[in-house]
Every structure is written in C-alpha cells, then in structure tokens.
Amino acid sequence: MxxxxxxxxxxxxxxxxxxxxxxxxxxxxxxxxxxxxxxxxxxxxxxxxxxxxxxxxxxxxxxxxxxxxxxxxxxxxxxxxxxxxxxxGMGEILEQQKQAKAEAKAQQEAAALAVKAAADATEAAAKYTLKALILAYCDHLQSLGRTSHKDARSIFNLHVIDAWPQLAVAPAKSITEEQVADMMRRLHEAGKGRTANKLRSYTRAAYQTAKAAKSKPSIPVHFKAYGITHNPAAETSPDESANKADKNPLTLQELRNYWKQIKDAPGHRAAVLRFVLLTAGNRPEQVFRLKTKDIDLTSTPPMVTIFDPKGRPGKPARIHALPLIPAAVETLEALKPQGEFALSTDGGRTHITAGSTYGAWSKAAAQAVGIVGFTPKRIRSTVETVLAPKSMGVSKEIRGRLQSHGISGVQAGHYDAYDYLQEKYDAMQTFYQILTTDGSAKILPMLSPQESGQVLQLVKSA
Structure with missing residues (x-):
C-alpha cells in the first residue's frame, strides 16, 4: 500500500x-x-x-x-x-459506551473529591482549632496596635489552653455555648468572676471576627478558613455582679503624700513618676509609648502627642494631644529624651514598661508613705475624682478629654474637630494646684499658658 x-x-x-x-x-x-x-x-x-x-x-x-x-x-x-x-445499531452502541465511560469517569472524580474533602476536613479539624482561633485573634489585636492583646493572650493561655487542653485542640466551629459556659463557670467558682467575664468577652470577639470575615474585607482572609457560622460565646450570659467598676481612688491626703515623696527625689526613676502623675491620670502604657519626635515644647502651650489604641477593633489609634504645665515641662526636660522613645532606661531604644517597671517603682513610692493596696490605676481614678466637684470648674466632658475616655457618639466622632488643648491645660493646672496646695489653703486662679511659661522661666533663672 x-x-x-x-x-x-x-x-x-x-x-x-x-x-x-x-x-x-x-x-x-x-x-x-x-x-x-x-x-x-x-x-x-x-x-x-x-x-x-x-x-x-x-x-x-x-x-x-x-x-x-x-x-x-x-x-x-x-x-x-x-x-x-x-x-x-452501532451508533446507539457507541453512544451507550460513551455514556458509560463518562459515568465511570464522573464516579471516579466524585470518589476522588470525597477522599479529598475527607482529607481536607481532617486537616481543618487539626489546624483550625479553638486554640488556633483565639491566638490568631490575639495576633490580630496586636497588628491593630491594641494593648488588650496581652491581656487576652494571658487569659486564653491560662484559662483555655492550659485549663481545657482537649477543648483547645477541638475544631473551633464545633465549640458550643455550654462548653464556653463551663470555662466561665470554672473561673466563677474560683471567685474570679471578673476574669470569667473577660474570658467571655474576648472569646465572643474572636468568634465574631471569624464570623464577620466572610463579609468584612478589613478582616484578614485567613479567619474565613475556620468556617464559623455561629458565635457560641454570644449565647452565654456574663456575671453582672462581677462587672462592678473598680473605683478605689486615693484620698486627697494620700495623693499629696505620694507627690511629696517623689517631687524632690533625685534620679531618673523619681522624674518618671513625677511626669506620669503630672499628665493627670493618663494611662501609663500610653504615656510610656511617647516618642521623642512627638514632643513639642515650642508650642503654646507646650505639648506632647500620644496615641490611644483602646476602642473598637478595626479603628485606628486615636490621636491624643496633651498640653504640659510648667512643672511637667521641667520634669520632661530633666529626663533628657533621646532616641525613639522619650521615657526609657536604655537611651530611647525601648520604652519603660507600664506593668513590671513603672508598677514596681510607683508601688515602692506609695508604700514609703504608708499607702495600702496601691495600684497605678488608683491614680487615674483619683484625678477624675478630685476634679469632679463643680467648684473645680472641670466638666465631665473635659475630664474625659483629658484622660482620653468617654469620647463617643456621632458628634464627637464625625463633627467636633476642636482640640480642647486650652481646656485640658486649665484642668491640668487645677489638678496641679490641688496636688501642691495644703488642705487649709485656697486654690489659686488658673494661669494662662503664656503666664505659666513666664513662671517657668523665672523658676529656671532662680
């Protein structure tokens, strides 16, 4: 052929x-x-x-x-x-053979998909656990600059991962409200009702973050992989009796004794304690994150800018401008800010920690003047309390602006762009007069920023 x-x-x-x-x-x-x-x-x-x-x-x-x-x-x-x-005829036979082959292929593909789905489910069960979800949420908080990530991580490690190891490695989407309630009950029965409520709150937020990831593009996509469709913590109830506000301010005399202990003490440590107190109760963890570049002593009044990361997840840290009275300026200059962080023990490479370092320093100063049960948080509560009387002339709103709390609502969030620097400055002066005036003396009229600057220059020249 x-x-x-x-x-x-x-x-x-x-x-x-x-x-x-x-x-x-x-x-x-x-x-x-x-x-x-x-x-x-x-x-x-x-x-x-x-x-x-x-x-x-x-x-x-x-x-x-x-x-x-x-x-x-x-x-x-x-x-x-x-x-x-x-x-x-043969055409029909061939068509039947073709269909049979296609059906066989489809069955093989379906079987392969079933095997893969089972393998994926097994992998997901081992990978997307309760432990993985709550730690991923802590990492998410940290990436947003939220200081609460440390507290959440500590509570999760102690009261979920260590206390409930079998639940911790279970798939996150399989956890029930009863299991969350049992974790809370363990703490409640141990007399830790407040911690139980915080565990519920953080767990609820972690699940809500994963649940919302499907429709909220600002949430990292890896949260979708947990397959969360319900929030078990949201179906539990908090212990209302454990949510009482921890109001335990110092007495005015204790506050003044604390100030006397540190006001003339030499050294870097005492200067740090003075500066924190003279910021009028602002959160130490925020004050210590003050960067040298955010200090402006040439403005009127002199001021520093710190950032408040507390608030709803997903929102950027709020800019918080703090004016400085002369005593605070003098103290800050004595600290000689350098490097990245203004309040530091290593030349500005890292900042002082609010818990271990500042907490120990302030407690030692308080114990030296006989203050029992002192915690740094009590200073914040004390400032709010001593400025509260109507005679002090500091409104609730200005106290909130001064300490960067209670600022919410449409008006504050979307329309009010005023910086309240003068009002904050006046409140700081009032607090300083309360701090430094003995109980029998009258509080003097407040000075303007310009007058305060003149007083500071006179003090320095003297």
Missing part, C-alpha cells in the same frame, strides 16, 4: 467490510458499515506485520494480523446487526 491508500480487504459477515488505510502512523484496520443512508468507519487497530503473526486470530501488543482484524470486524458486525434488529 502506498502512503494515503485505503483498500477494502474483504467483506465480513453478517455486515460491512474490513478496510485498511496507510497513514502517518502506519497501516490501520477499520470496520466499514452502513447506518441508514450513511457509511461509517469504526477503528479496529494497527496492522501487526511481524513474521509468524499472519494467522494469529487474537491481537498482539503490536496490533492485528489480517485474520485477527477480520475476527474483530465480524464481532462488531454481529453487535451492529443485533442492535439494528432491535431498532438501534
């Missing part, structure tokens, strides 16, 4: 003929048959020209002898004739 030739080898019973074609891949056998008014070919396979295979009636690995091709064509002819007698 020449290249491209097609020949009829022989007719086959009961229908059709065996043909051969010499193409690019060599000689191929076909069975040619009629279906209605059309003539069709059905492939049989390649021709095996190996010596000794001429009379083989079964195909080899290499292909078909003429005898084997005739036998294969006859089998196709029988199938076609039988199907045709039933009203079909």
């Amino acid at each position: 020449a290249d491209g030739d097609t020949i009829t080898v022989c007719k086959v019973a009961p229908a059709g003929a065996l043909q051969a074609r010499n193409g690019k891949k060599g000689i191929l056998f076909f069975w040619r048959y009629s279906q209605g008014t059309t003539s069709k070919r059905l492939s049989i396979g390649p021709y095996d020209a190996t010596p000794g295979h001429v009379n083989k009636h079964t195909p080899t690995v290499a292909g078909y002898s003429i005898a084997a091709a005739i036998k294969a064509a006859e089998a196709m002819a029988v199938q076609h004739t039988t199907a045709k007698a039933a009203g079909g």
Whole structure:
C-alpha cells in the first residue's frame, strides 16, 4: 500500500467490510458499515506485520494480523446487526459506551473529591482549632496596635489552653455555648468572676471576627478558613455582679503624700513618676509609648502627642494631644529624651514598661508613705475624682478629654474637630494646684499658658 491508500480487504459477515488505510502512523484496520443512508468507519487497530503473526486470530501488543482484524470486524458486525434488529445499531452502541465511560469517569472524580474533602476536613479539624482561633485573634489585636492583646493572650493561655487542653485542640466551629459556659463557670467558682467575664468577652470577639470575615474585607482572609457560622460565646450570659467598676481612688491626703515623696527625689526613676502623675491620670502604657519626635515644647502651650489604641477593633489609634504645665515641662526636660522613645532606661531604644517597671517603682513610692493596696490605676481614678466637684470648674466632658475616655457618639466622632488643648491645660493646672496646695489653703486662679511659661522661666533663672 502506498502512503494515503485505503483498500477494502474483504467483506465480513453478517455486515460491512474490513478496510485498511496507510497513514502517518502506519497501516490501520477499520470496520466499514452502513447506518441508514450513511457509511461509517469504526477503528479496529494497527496492522501487526511481524513474521509468524499472519494467522494469529487474537491481537498482539503490536496490533492485528489480517485474520485477527477480520475476527474483530465480524464481532462488531454481529453487535451492529443485533442492535439494528432491535431498532438501534452501532451508533446507539457507541453512544451507550460513551455514556458509560463518562459515568465511570464522573464516579471516579466524585470518589476522588470525597477522599479529598475527607482529607481536607481532617486537616481543618487539626489546624483550625479553638486554640488556633483565639491566638490568631490575639495576633490580630496586636497588628491593630491594641494593648488588650496581652491581656487576652494571658487569659486564653491560662484559662483555655492550659485549663481545657482537649477543648483547645477541638475544631473551633464545633465549640458550643455550654462548653464556653463551663470555662466561665470554672473561673466563677474560683471567685474570679471578673476574669470569667473577660474570658467571655474576648472569646465572643474572636468568634465574631471569624464570623464577620466572610463579609468584612478589613478582616484578614485567613479567619474565613475556620468556617464559623455561629458565635457560641454570644449565647452565654456574663456575671453582672462581677462587672462592678473598680473605683478605689486615693484620698486627697494620700495623693499629696505620694507627690511629696517623689517631687524632690533625685534620679531618673523619681522624674518618671513625677511626669506620669503630672499628665493627670493618663494611662501609663500610653504615656510610656511617647516618642521623642512627638514632643513639642515650642508650642503654646507646650505639648506632647500620644496615641490611644483602646476602642473598637478595626479603628485606628486615636490621636491624643496633651498640653504640659510648667512643672511637667521641667520634669520632661530633666529626663533628657533621646532616641525613639522619650521615657526609657536604655537611651530611647525601648520604652519603660507600664506593668513590671513603672508598677514596681510607683508601688515602692506609695508604700514609703504608708499607702495600702496601691495600684497605678488608683491614680487615674483619683484625678477624675478630685476634679469632679463643680467648684473645680472641670466638666465631665473635659475630664474625659483629658484622660482620653468617654469620647463617643456621632458628634464627637464625625463633627467636633476642636482640640480642647486650652481646656485640658486649665484642668491640668487645677489638678496641679490641688496636688501642691495644703488642705487649709485656697486654690489659686488658673494661669494662662503664656503666664505659666513666664513662671517657668523665672523658676529656671532662680
């Protein structure tokens, strides 16, 4: 056969003929048959020209002898004739074979998908656990600059991961409200109702973050992988009796004794304690994050800018401008800010820690003057308390502005762009007069920033 030739080898019973074609891949056998008014070919396979295979009636690995091709064509002819007698034909047989092959393939693919889904579910169960979710939430808080990430991490480590190891490694989406309540109950029965409520609050926030990740693009996409559709902590109830405000201000005499202990004490430590107190009860952890670049002693009044990260997750830290009275300026200059952080023990590379370092320093100063049960938080409460009387002339709103709390609502959030620097400055002066005036003396009229600057210059020159 020449290249491209097609020949009829022989007719086959009961229908059709065996043909051969010499193409690019060599000689191929076909069975040619009629279906209605059309003539069709059905492939049989390649021709095996190996010596000794001429009379083989079964195909080899290499292909078909003429005898084997005739036998294969006859089998196709029988199938076609039988199907045709039933009203079909080879076309119907081929379609059925095609459908059967497609169904088999679909079943294989479905089985493979089921195996993969089971493997994915097993992997997810091992990876997206309660422990992973709550720690991911702590990391999220930290990335937003929220100082609460430390408290949340500590509570989760102590009262979930260590206390409930089996629950901690369970899939996060399988946790129920009853299990969250049991974690809270353990703390409540140990007399730690406030901690139980904080555990509920942080757990609720973690689940809400993962639940909202599907529709809130500001939440990192990896929270979607937990598959959270309900919030078990939201269905529990807090212990209302443990949510009482921790109001425990110092007495005015205790406050003044504390000031006397530190006001003339030499050294860096005492200067740090003085500066924190003279910021009028602002949160120490925020004051200690003050950066040297955010100090402006040339403005009127002199001021520093700190950032308040407390608030709703997803919101940026609020800029909090603090004016400085002369005594605070003098103290800050004595601290000689340098490097990145203004309040530091290593030249500004890192800032003083509000808990371990400042907490220990302030407690030591308080104990020296006989203050029992002192905590740095009591100073914040004390400032609010001594400025509260109407006679002090410091409104609730200004106290909130001064200590960076209670600033909410549409008006404050969207419209009021006033900086309240003068009002904060006046409140700081009032506090300083209360701090430094003995109980029998009258509080002097407040000085303007310009007058205070003149007083500071006179003090320095003296």
